[in-house]
Amino acid sequence: xxxxxxxxxxxxxxxxxxxxxxxxxxxxxxxYSWTWIRQPPGKGLEWIGxxxxxxxxxxxxxxxxxxxxxxxxxxxQFSLKLNSVAAADTAVYYCATLGGYYYYYMEVWGKGTTxxxxx
Amino acid sequence: DIQMTQSPSSLxxxxxxxxxxxxxxxxxxxxxxxxxxxxPGKAPKSLIYAASSLQSGVAPxxxxxxxxxxxTLTISSLQPEDFATYYCQQYKSYPWTFGxxxxxxxx
Numbered sequence: 001x002x003x004x005x006x007x008x009x010x011x012x013x014x015x016x017x018x019x020x021x022x023x024x025x026x027x028x029x030x031x032y033s034w035t036w037i038r039q040p041p042g043k044g045l046e047w048i049g050x051x052x053x054x055x056x057x058x059x060x061x062x063x064x065x066x067x068x069x070x071x072x073x074x075x076x077q078f079s080l081k082l083n084s085v086a087a088a089d090t091a092v093y094y095c096a097t098l099g100g101y102y103y104y105y106m107e108v109w110g111k112g113t114t115x116x117x118x119x
Numbered sequence: 120d121i122q123m124t125q126s127p128s129s130l131x132x133x134x135x136x137x138x139x140x141x142x143x144x145x146x147x148x149x150x151x152x153x154x155x156x157x158x159p160g161k162a163p164k165s166l167i168y169a170a171s172s173l174q175s176g177v178a179p180x181x182x183x184x185x186x187x188x189x190x191t192l193t194i195s196s197l198q199p200e201d202f203a204t205y206y207c208q209q210y211k212s213y214p215w216t217f218g219x220x221x222x223x224x225x226x
Contacts, residue, residue, distance in 0.1 A: 011193055013221045039164075044206065044217055044218075044219050044220050045155075045163065045208070045217040047208075047214055047215040047217070058213050060213075060214040060215075061214060062214070094162055099168065100210075103130060103151050104166075104210060105151075105165075105210050106151045106155075106165055106208070107165055111161075111162050
């Protein structure tokens with residue numbers, strides 16, 4: 001079964017860009033769809049966005065102007081960039097695989113990586 | 120955005136109990152609903168998609184039902200490893216949204 005591992009800086013300064021990578025093992029990233037979700041400390045889950053097998057993206061409007069999700073097939077990984085971060089972006093960030101076609105559902109999740117926004 | 124409301128927000132149950140969690144959508148979502156289990160400090164685990172289809176490897180003590188705006192997750196016989204927080208999520212329309220979670224605690 002495919003496994004996912006998030007990586008990136010654990011501390012980001014306010015107004016800077018948060019950059020995370022999700023490395024895929026046990027399968028090819030090509031031909032599948034992928035998503036990012038986050039969870040602020042002590043709170044519920046928030047969907048950030050996804051990238052489909054065709055390369056098309058959908059983002060949460062609450063973050064849309066600041067988010068970019070992309071795929072690097074040569075490295076078998078996909079990435080999240082969130083710019084102009086603030087304290088409210090402090091969260092555990094998860095990547096996940098998507099099943100389905102057109103209507104996508106989350107399948108396998110990574111373990112998550114904690115990002116703190118602080119000066 | 121479609122609002123997802125779970126009830127109850129928390130419940131206390133004993134090992135062996137049958138537990139049911141309800142999730143209501145603010146508008147119809149057909150059967151585009153998923154359920155997840157999250158234990159403290161761990162990533163969520165996918166349990167069910169399409170309202171009633173079990174994810175691969177998930178124990179059949181978990182079952183889901185519903186269509187439209189009302190859905191349920193049932194655990195047939197609660198075991199110690201099932202004490203966790205459960206979330207529903209709709210994927211009918213963007214943005215995908217989650218319920219606030221239901222915490223299942225030991226009585």
